[in-house]
Amino acid sequence: MSQGRRRPCPRDVRLRFLLEALHFVRLSSVVGVLFGITAAWLVNRIVAMTVVATQWAAGLAFVVDAGIGIFSGWYSARPAARLQAIEALRHESFLQLAARNAPD
Secondary structure, rough: OOOOOOOOHHHHHHHHHHHHHHHHHEEEEEEHHHHHHHHHHHHHHHHHOOOOOOOHHHHHHHHHHHHHHHHHHHHHHHHHHHHOHHHHHHHHHHHHHHHOOOOO
């Protein structure tokens, strides 16, 4: 361990997982809302049916996406926060080795 650096506590690990989940929530929410608006526009053009993408629907989509993303980040952070760093790295390298040796 380098000088001046402390060992990460479980709270730090959980916080990192949640921040990463929030980053992906932002990105996926924007992509999802843009996809919904584009789908509504295509239905209007192709089927000649009036479909409106409202702000309320976009807000609901964002809230649902945020809830799922935060829950999944929190859920995966719980067991990760309990692991020792060397055990987590050992498990990760085993998975990478198994993926490389998997039959095509």
